[in-house]
Amino acid sequence: MLLEVRDLQVEFRTRDGVAKAVNGVSYGVDAGETLAVLGESGSGKSVTAQAVMGILDMPPGRITGGEILFRGKDVLKLKEEERRRIRGAGMAMIFQDALSALNPVLSVGDQLGEMFVVHRGMSKKAARAKAIELMERVRIPGAAQRVGDYPHQFSGGMRQRIMIAMALALEPALIIADEPTTALDVTVQAQVMDLLADLQREYHMGLILITHDLGVVADVADRIAVMYAGKIVESAPVRDIYKAPAHPYTRGLLDSIPRLDQKGQELYAIKGLPPNLMNIPPGCAFHPRCPMAQDVCRTDVPPLYEVSEDRGSACHFWRECLHG
Amino acid sequence: MSERPYDPERAIAPTGAGGAMDLAASEAETLEKTPGGPEGTGPAGKPRSLWSDAWRDLRRNPVFLISALVILFLVFISLWPSAIASGSPLKCDLSKAQEGSQPGAPFGYDGQGCNVYTRTVYGARTSVTVGVCATLGVAVLGSALGSLAGFFGGTSDSFLSRVTDIFFAIPVVLGGLVLLSVVTSNTVWPVIGFMVLLGWPQIARIARGSVITAKQNDYVQAARALGASNSRILVRHIAPNAVAPVIVVATIALGTFITLEATLSYLGVGLKPPNVSWGIDISAASPYIRNAPHALLWPSGALALTVLAFIMLGDAVRDALDPKLR
Numbered sequence: 264m265l266l267e268v269r270d271l272q273v274e275f276r277t278r279d280g281v282a283k284a285v286n287g288v289s290y291g292v293d294a295g296e297t298l299a300v301l302g303e304s305g306s307g308k309s310v311t312a313q314a315v316m317g318i319l320d321m322p323p324g325r326i327t328g329g330e331i332l333f334r335g336k337d338v339l340k341l342k343e344e345e346r347r348r349i350r351g352a353g354m355a356m357i358f359q360d361a362l363s364a365l366n367p368v369l370s371v372g373d374q375l376g377e378m379f380v381v382h383r384g385m386s387k388k389a390a391r392a393k394a395i396e397l398m399e400r401v402r403i404p405g406a407a408q409r410v411g412d413y414p415h416q417f418s419g420g421m422r423q424r425i426m427i428a429m430a431l432a433l434e435p436a437l438i439i440a441d442e443p444t445t446a447l448d449v450t451v452q453a454q455v456m457d458l459l460a461d462l463q464r465e466y467h468m469g470l471i472l473i474t475h476d477l478g479v480v481a482d483v484a485d486r487i488a489v490m491y492a493g494k495i496v497e498s499a500p501v502r503d504i505y506k507a508p509a510h511p512y513t514r515g516l517l518d519s520i521p522r523l524d525q526k527g528q529e530l531y532a533i534k535g536l537p538p539n540l541m542n543i544p545p546g547c548a549f550h551p552r553c554p555m556a557q558d559v560c561r562t563d564v565p566p567l568y569e570v571s572e573d574r575g576s577a578c579h580f581w582r583e584c585l586h587g
Numbered sequence: 588m589s590e591r592p593y594d595p596e597r598a599i600a601p602t603g604a605g606g607a608m609d610l611a612a613s614e615a616e617t618l619e620k621t622p623g624g625p626e627g628t629g630p631a632g633k634p635r636s637l638w639s640d641a642w643r644d645l646r647r648n649p650v651f652l653i654s655a656l657v658i659l660f661l662v663f664i665s666l667w668p669s670a671i672a673s674g675s676p677l678k679c680d681l682s683k684a685q686e687g688s689q690p691g692a693p694f695g696y697d698g699q700g701c702n703v704y705t706r707t708v709y710g711a712r713t714s715v716t717v718g719v720c721a722t723l724g725v726a727v728l729g730s731a732l733g734s735l736a737g738f739f740g741g742t743s744d745s746f747l748s749r750v751t752d753i754f755f756a757i758p759v760v761l762g763g764l765v766l767l768s769v770v771t772s773n774t775v776w777p778v779i780g781f782m783v784l785l786g787w788p789q790i791a792r793i794a795r796g797s798v799i800t801a802k803q804n805d806y807v808q809a810a811r812a813l814g815a816s817n818s819r820i821l822v823r824h825i826a827p828n829a830v831a832p833v834i835v836v837a838t839i840a841l842g843t844f845i846t847l848e849a850t851l852s853y854l855g856v857g858l859k860p861p862n863v864s865w866g867i868d869i870s871a872a873s874p875y876i877r878n879a880p881h882a883l884l885w886p887s888g889a890l891a892l893t894v895l896a897f898i899m900l901g902d903a904v905r906d907a908l909d910p911k912l913r
Contacts (some may be wrong), residue, residue, distance in 0.1 A: 318811050351814030360810075363805040368827040368910055370640070377823070381815060411640075413910040429813060 271329035302490035325437035355430035365414035372410035378432035420451035492548035509576035641907040651903035657896035676709040685879035697882035702839035713864035724783035729790025737798030751788035767856040839902030842894030
């Protein structure tokens with residue numbers, strides 16, 4: 264396993280109380296594999312990623328338990344300086360909004376080149392040449408002419424390509440993409456996603472794709488982990504999930520995708536709201552919104568049941584869900 | 588600011604280049620919309636930095652050129668006042684007191700019969716030295732302490748904030764009377780030191796605030812996620828994005844320092860006469876404003892022009908450091 268997260272727990276201490284953002288998340292990703300982490304806003308998917316990268320704001324954030332094994336070593340036990348060296352070179356992150364994730368006062372060439380100056384100790388001139396090479400690799404037309412341009416002079420899709428180029432610069436073994444296409448319009452989304460998938464194959468990287476868009480996931484992911492209230496509720500290979508979800512929450516998500524044959528009908532929506540993280544419901548956190556909930560769901564926290572060899576579901580009634 | 592001719596060839600070039608095949612129409616279109624493209628990119632791929640780009644922009648900004656010329660002229664007469672004014676500023680002839688403009692004394696004579704032109708030229712050295720040194724000192728000390736406090740937060744931040752509160756509570760004039768009255772040296776340095784001592788908290792507070800704002804930007808987290816160290820984040824990513832308000836306040840403060848020197852001299856705790864400064868002259872001439880307004884007008888005018896030049900310079904530099912305004 265390239266990256267293995269084991270029983271990770273993260274909480275935020277605020278004036279109003281403790282928000283339990285991540286409550287025992289475990290997932291893993293291999294080299295060359297794409298894991299999609301799916302969930303609503305506030306499900307803890309981004310916080311988990313920030314904890315893995317080591318860029319969680321602490322305080323108010325706090326990792327209260329669990330392990331994050333990168334190439335078999337627990338990065339939570341490393342010194343800050345050692346962790347910093349892993350960031351960028353070993354694992355890198357692509358952010359959602361490239362306009363705000365790129366420094367407005369530095370040219371893109373400077374920002375790309377910085378990776379080589381910081382980690383490889385290259386001269387400015389060599390770093391500039393590398394920056395052009397990277398821009399060509401992410402298919403930015405006229406890279407050599409545009410290397411001195413500033414982020415605001417690029418279109419949204421081009422900026423996201425630059426963000427991808429920055430993450431790829433040192434050929435890290437793992438890339439975490441936090442909603443990389445959410446800020447883009449649909450045609451550009453597809454191009455950026457394709458590019459990311461191509462580059463991942465080329466470099467044989469592990470990719471964690473954080474998203475709330477099931478459409479994006481279907482084409483590129485190998486596995487899906489569905490998160491709810493800071494827990495993984497279902498984890499399965501991508502085709503299994505689309506064929507038959509084993510958790511009512513996953514089913515709800517799938518049913519909320521607009522489909523062509525549903526024209527004119529009202530779109531399905533999961534009723535209710537995501538839980539308040541300061542006050543997560545007892546038992547199964549999803550029970551107040553679950554159409555299949557029984558008494559046991561209100562009292563007993565469901566473990567991650569083994570549905571098949573490489574599939575798990577945290578639902579007491581996963582069988583009914585799978586076959587219903 | 589300065590005019591940016593639209594260069595169609597540059598803006599379209601990218602779409603014509605090879606490797607654009609996978610571009611959907613929508614994206615090709617947005618590319619073309621890139622406003623004007625950057626000016627004078629020069630040879631393709633030539634390394635440029637924030638400062639060299641800013642300099643490229645400044646060179647063709649008339650506001651910058653005019654203010655820079657005025658400042659260069661001030662520096663010149665501060666170094667070599669005798670080049671444009673003959674005679675000594677200390678040679679005064681009471682019989683000529685309050686006389687108006689005449690050959691050899693274009694600005695007339697003041698209440699003591701001193702040549703106003705000569706004194707104004709010689710006063711530049713003191714006033715510019717006080718203004719520039721006090722501003723630099725305040726800006727360096729204030730922004731260093733302020734940005735460290737803002738960046739690291741926590742205890743160091745609380746400590747610094749309380750210290751600035753204490754300094755804010757000291758009234759400037761009273762503080763000057765107390766602190767400077769014990770100084771015997773009649774040079775500009777104790778005055779500058781006093782100004783830095785009381786002036787840095789203002790800049791520190793502004794630097795702290797803008798560093799805290801800049802720190803919350805996504806690109807700071809992105810830089811951290813790509814392995815940048817604290818010092819690199821502070822210097823490369825936060826400082827250039829937080830410097831604008833500091834520049835503005837510092838350039839305005841420069842004028843305040845020159846006038847503060849005048850105030851302190853007027854109270855007798857700043858510079859004392861054999862020194863020549865605009866502040867001394869302004870305070871000496873103000874009682875005679877009805878009889879000899881010229882004696883007040885010229886040093887005040889010089890002071891106003893200096894302050895204006897520095898404020899304009901600060902404004903131009905601030906704009907040049909923001910690529911979005913280019």
